[in-house]
Amino acid sequence: MYSDRSSQFSIAGFLVILLVALAIAAPRFFDPRNLGDLGTTTAIAAIVGLGALFVIVTGNIDVSAGAIYGASAVVAALAANAGLPTPLVIVVAVATGAALGLVNAVLVTLLKLPSIIATLGTSSLFTGGLIAITQGGLWVVGLPDGFTWLGQGSLLGVSVPIVVAVCVLAIGAFALARTRFGRRFYAVGSNPEAARLAGIRSRAVEGSAFVINGALLALAATLTAARLGQAQNNIGASITIAAITIAVVAGTSVFGGTGTVLGIVLAAMLVQTTTSALTFFHLDPLWAQMTQGLLILAALILSVVQRRRSGLGLVPRLLRRKEAVDAR
Amino acid sequence: MRAETSRVLPAVILGSLLLATVVVMSLLSPRFLALSNILSALSLAAPLGIIAIGMTVVILIGGIDLSVGSILALSTVSIGVAAQAGLPAWLAAVVGLAVGAGCGLVNGLLVSRLGLPSIVVTIATMAVFAGLALAVSGGSSLPAPAEFTFLGFGRIAGIPMPLVVWLLVFVVALIAISGTRYGEHIYALGTNPRALRYAGLHDRRLTASAFVLSGLLSGLAGLVFMATVSSAKSNFGQGYELAVVTIVVVGGAALTGGAGTLWGTLLATAVIALIRNGLSIAFVPSEVQTLVTGAALIVTAVLYQWAPALVAQLRGRRDVPPPAVTESVTVTDPGSEPAHPPAASRRHTTKKETMQ
Numbered sequence: 001m002y003s004d005r006s007s008q009f010s011i012a013g014f015l016v017i018l019l020v021a022l023a024i025a026a027p028r029f030f031d032p033r034n035l036g037d038l039g040t041t042t043a044i045a046a047i048v049g050l051g052a053l054f055v056i057v058t059g060n061i062d063v064s065a066g067a068i069y070g071a072s073a074v075v076a077a078l079a080a081n082a083g084l085p086t087p088l089v090i091v092v093a094v095a096t097g098a099a100l101g102l103v104n105a106v107l108v109t110l111l112k113l114p115s116i117i118a119t120l121g122t123s124s125l126f127t128g129g130l131i132a133i134t135q136g137g138l139w140v141v142g143l144p145d146g147f148t149w150l151g152q153g154s155l156l157g158v159s160v161p162i163v164v165a166v167c168v169l170a171i172g173a174f175a176l177a178r179t180r181f182g183r184r185f186y187a188v189g190s191n192p193e194a195a196r197l198a199g200i201r202s203r204a205v206e207g208s209a210f211v212i213n214g215a216l217l218a219l220a221a222t223l224t225a226a227r228l229g230q231a232q233n234n235i236g237a238s239i240t241i242a243a244i245t246i247a248v249v250a251g252t253s254v255f256g257g258t259g260t261v262l263g264i265v266l267a268a269m270l271v272q273t274t275t276s277a278l279t280f281f282h283l284d285p286l287w288a289q290m291t292q293g294l295l296i297l298a299a300l301i302l303s304v305v306q307r308r309r310s311g312l313g314l315v316p317r318l319l320r321r322k323e324a325v326d327a328r
Numbered sequence: 329m330r331a332e333t334s335r336v337l338p339a340v341i342l343g344s345l346l347l348a349t350v351v352v353m354s355l356l357s358p359r360f361l362a363l364s365n366i367l368s369a370l371s372l373a374a375p376l377g378i379i380a381i382g383m384t385v386v387i388l389i390g391g392i393d394l395s396v397g398s399i400l401a402l403s404t405v406s407i408g409v410a411a412q413a414g415l416p417a418w419l420a421a422v423v424g425l426a427v428g429a430g431c432g433l434v435n436g437l438l439v440s441r442l443g444l445p446s447i448v449v450t451i452a453t454m455a456v457f458a459g460l461a462l463a464v465s466g467g468s469s470l471p472a473p474a475e476f477t478f479l480g481f482g483r484i485a486g487i488p489m490p491l492v493v494w495l496l497v498f499v500v501a502l503i504a505i506s507g508t509r510y511g512e513h514i515y516a517l518g519t520n521p522r523a524l525r526y527a528g529l530h531d532r533r534l535t536a537s538a539f540v541l542s543g544l545l546s547g548l549a550g551l552v553f554m555a556t557v558s559s560a561k562s563n564f565g566q567g568y569e570l571a572v573v574t575i576v577v578v579g580g581a582a583l584t585g586g587a588g589t590l591w592g593t594l595l596a597t598a599v600i601a602l603i604r605n606g607l608s609i610a611f612v613p614s615e616v617q618t619l620v621t622g623a624a625l626i627v628t629a630v631l632y633q634w635a636p637a638l639v640a641q642l643r644g645r646r647d648v649p650p651p652a653v654t655e656s657v658t659v660t661d662p663g664s665e666p667a668h669p670p671a672a673s674r675r676h677t678t679k680k681e682t683m684q
Contacts, residue, residue, distance in 0.1 A: 061447055113629050114583045116392065116447055120570055121626035128619030241455050248448060255445070284467070286562075290459025296452035297438070304442045 010302065011249060011266040018273055029280050036159060038276045040151070040227060043165035044220045046268035048239060049246030050172045051216035053259050054209040056247045057176075058189045060115035062213055064104060065243045067126035069236030072097040072218035074130060077140035077231035080147035089147060093222045094215050100126055101214020105207035123240075130233050139232040143225065151227030161223045168219065173261035185209060186258070217243075238289060245292040246271050249299045271295065337635055338580025338592040341628060345578070345599050353606030360606050367488060372556075373601030374490035375400070375549035377594070379568060380575045381501045382542035384593045387576050388505075389517045389538045390585025391439060391446035396546045397568030398457035399431045401561075403550035405461050408470025408560035417475035421551055428547015429540050431457055436536030436543075446539075454569065461562035470560040480555030490552045497545065502590050514538065518585030567618075574625040575600055580632065600624065 022029045048065070055062045076093035084092065100122070107118035155163050176182035187195040188202040195202050217239070225231040250267035252259030274295070275288040353360040370377075379396050386393045407424035411417060431453070438449045472480075482489045505511035516524045517534050525531045546565075554560050579596035581588025600621065607617050 063451075107626060107630075111630050112633055113626070117573070117577060117583060117625065117629045120573055121622045121629070124570055124618045124622030125626070128615045128617075128622060131615035132613070132619060241451065244448065244451055284462060286459055286462045289455040290462075293452040293455030293459065296448065297456070300438075300444050300448065300452070301442060304444065 008251065008260070008263050008266055011251075011263070011270055015266065015270045015273065018270070018277070022273075022277055026277075026280060029277065034276070034280070038272060040159050040161045041276065042268050042272040043159075043162040044223050044227070045242060045246060045272050046165050046265050047168055047216050047220040047223075048243045049250065049264040049268050050169060050261060051213035051220075052243040052247035053172075053176075053250070053252055053261070053264050054185060054216075055115075055213045056189075056244075056252045057185045057259050058206045058209045059192070059255065060108060060206060060209065061244070062104060062119045062210065063116065063240050064100075064119040064123035064126060065213070065217055066236035066238070066240040067123045067130075068097055068100045068214050068217045069221045069224075069239045070233050071100060071126050071130045071236075073221035073225045073231040073235045074134065074140060074233050076218070076222040077143055077225045080143050080225075081140060083144075086146050086150060090150075090219070090222055094218045097214040097216075097218020097221070098211050099214070101211040101217075102207075104214070105210035108210065109203040109207040127233070134233065139230065140225075141230040143229050143231075148226050148229050151223050151225070152229075161227065164219070164223060168216070169261055169265060176261060190258070241289055241292050242271065245296050248296050251299070251303070253303075337632065338589070338595075341631055341635075342579070342592065342595045342599060345628075346595065346602075349599055349602050349606065353602065353609075356606055356610040360609055365605065365609070366602070367486075367491065369601050369605035370494075370598060371488035371491045372605070373597055374494040375553040375556075376568065376571055376575065376601070377494045377597040378497050378549040378552065379542075379546050379572045380579075380593050380597050381497055381590060382538075382545035383572045383576050384579070384581055384588055384590055385501075385505065385514060385538045386446070386542045387573075387581045387583060388514050388585060388588055389535055390521070390583075391535070391538065392450065392573065392583065393432075393435060393446065393539060393542045394450040394569040394573075395431065395435060395454040395457055396542060396549075396572055397565035398454045398461065399428050399543050399546035400550040400553065400565035400568060401461040401563065402431060402457045402464065403428045403547035404554040404560035404564050405465035405470060405562050407551065407554060408472065409464055411473040412470060417473035420473060421476075424551050424554075425544060425547045428550065429544040432540040432543015432546070433536065436539030439539060440532040440535035458562070465560065465562045467562060472554050472558045472560060476551075476555035476558070479552065480558065490556055493548070493552055497548065498590065498594055505590055515586055518587075520586075570625075571600070571621065574621055577625060577632075578628045582632070 028034075048069070052062065052065065072093045075096045076089055079089045079092045080086070103125075104115070104119055104122055107113045107122065108115045111118075150160055150164075153160050174182075176185065184195070184200050184205045187198065187200055188205045192202050195205075221231075221236065224235065228235075246264060246267045247259065249270060250259060250263030252263065271292060274291050278288050278291065350361070359365055379400070383393055383396065403424040406427040407420045410420035410423040415423065435446070435450055435453055438444055438453075439446045479489050479493070484492050505514060513524065513529060513534055516527075516529075517531060521531055524534075550564070553564060575596045576588070576593055577583070578600065579588065579592035579594075581592065603620065603624070604617055607620065608614075
């Protein structure tokens with residue numbers, strides 16, 4: 001209803017084609033171990049994408065995502081090594097991410113900076129600050145088993161990150177689609193003036209999007225640190241582009257106001273499968289970034305072409321035709 | 329009021345920043361104020377300064393170009409590969425500039441023809457161009473042609489060549505932006521794209537031209553940078569987008585378009601180059617320098633946003649409204665607005681008008 005269903009169909013179609021091609025070209029890609037790894041990274045990527053969805057839906061952008069991710073991963077790893085119980089580690093890390101998101105929120109909503117400037121600035125503040133505080137290239141290794149279970153263990157046969165992601169995404173989907181709290185993000189993103197006139201405090205909504213994004217980034221970073229059993233401060237280097245790719249490929253309008261969690265899940269699968277396939281063929285990680293850049297462009301161009309051709313996507317167009325018939 | 333603040337405010341802020349920098353840095357290190365040091369600091373900043381000129385034009389039309397660092401990298405490795413293939417040095421340099429302009433054209437067409445926001449387009453092309461640079465160079469470092477030595481290390485009247493090139497570009501750009509109709513149209517496009525379109529001007533071509541200029545100057549910056557380090561590598565220019573956007577914002581240009589000057593950008597480049605140089609002399613590690621750059625970006629952006637209202641309040645005038653931007657409008661891209669079909673641009677237009 002609120003998003004272009006056809007974009008979800010196209011991602012799903014694309015994904016199927018990719019998987020079939022992989023099945024033919026590299027059957028060993030579907031080795032259970034590799035698939036398990038793919039599932040875990042996809043789950044983590046989807047959490048990152050959900051955060052980006054909140055920010056982009058309100059018409060903003062967060063280019064400090066990688067910095068928040070890196071800082072939270074290091075904080076989580078340090079907390080775990082300091083002997084904190086795992087639940088507390090999660091709380092500490094997520095609080096850190098939310099606090100960094102709050103800095104962005106304050107700059108964008110109270111000080112009224114454009115989000116691109118605010119987050120470009122905080123991106124180097126957070127990264128520089130982290131390296132300065134930890135005095136140089138920090139590499140936290142030897143994380144305790146209790147903590148790495150978060151990333152490597154399984155719950156009822158399903159890997160823990162997938163369980164966490166399913167919970168988080170379900171809550172996110174429910175909140176965005178069914179609650180008054182969630183609908184406000186779309187309202188502010190699609191027409192801030194109308195939202196204000198309807199009594200929505202749009203600045204508070206935009207600000208909370210940044211805080212939620214920070215918290216989700218930190219959660220994803222914690223899972224990644226646990227999965228790898230280590231964390232270093234440049235762990236988030238590729239996250240900013242990945243987050244934006246997932247959100248844009250998911251059909252989230254860069255003008256704000258649209259985007260769904262289902263789209264995010266599909267896009268995360270597509271992006272991670274592509275990345276994983278590149279790694280599988282031993283290609284440089286930079287190729288993964290390039291592919292993500294191309295995916296963003298493809299998604300943007302597709303969305304424009306679709307809108308131009310009909311004003312609507314394929315499926316809504318069919319629905320509309322049916323309505324027209326009914327009306328007759 | 330707008331004209332007054334958009335000219336006076338940058339001058340005041342940049343002037344005091346420059347003064348503060350000079351005082352603090354000369355206290356940190358007595359070597360700072362030596363002419364040779366100042367010249368070398370400015371010369372080192374020439375690539376950034378050259379890119380910042382193109383970025384200013386892009387920001388003037390209400391866009392942004394985050395792909396400049398990757399374009400720089402792609403240009404340098406293209407020059408390296410062309411020279412290795414046996415092309416004469418000047419022709420290799422032309423290849424590099426053409427590659428830069430071509431990248432800019434890709435950005436420009438995506439933004440102007442498809443009506444896409446330049447932030448997202450250039451984030452994507454940033455990744456694509458970086459990947460291409462890696463593909464072209466195979467990841468290895470390529471030597472610069474020997475003929476580039478003068479460009480990198482020569483001097484004219486005691487002024488290092490990179491600085492000479494930067495100042496030449498500045499003068500040409502200044503004439504184009506302040507003295508020609510093209511410049512007027514650029515400002516008009518940033519201020520009110522619809523009016524420009526109704527006046528029968530080619531708004532799309534203007535938009536594209538700004539991105540081509542930004543790409544071309546990124547290529548030129550790559551050429552200069554390559555000459556100063558005598559090599560080309562695909563990871564050159566990383567983080568330049570942050571440094572350059574910082575410079576342009578510190579220089580007083582507004583991301584909403586239509587406000588900003590090349591003089592502001594020139595001064596801001598110098599100030600930031602001197603800050604970095606001073607910190608390096610004082611052995612402040614580079615991550616702290618990054619931190620300072622980020623802080624400078626935020627602090628000056630806040631100053632520009634709030635100073636006019638603050639000044640008005642100090643004078644006891646109540647008729648000047650506080651900053652009108654309640655939504656952060658810049659994700660929507662005024663430069664792209666005219667290219668929108670009505671259905672797609674409705675939302676977007678509402679936002680822009682809310683702001684005004």
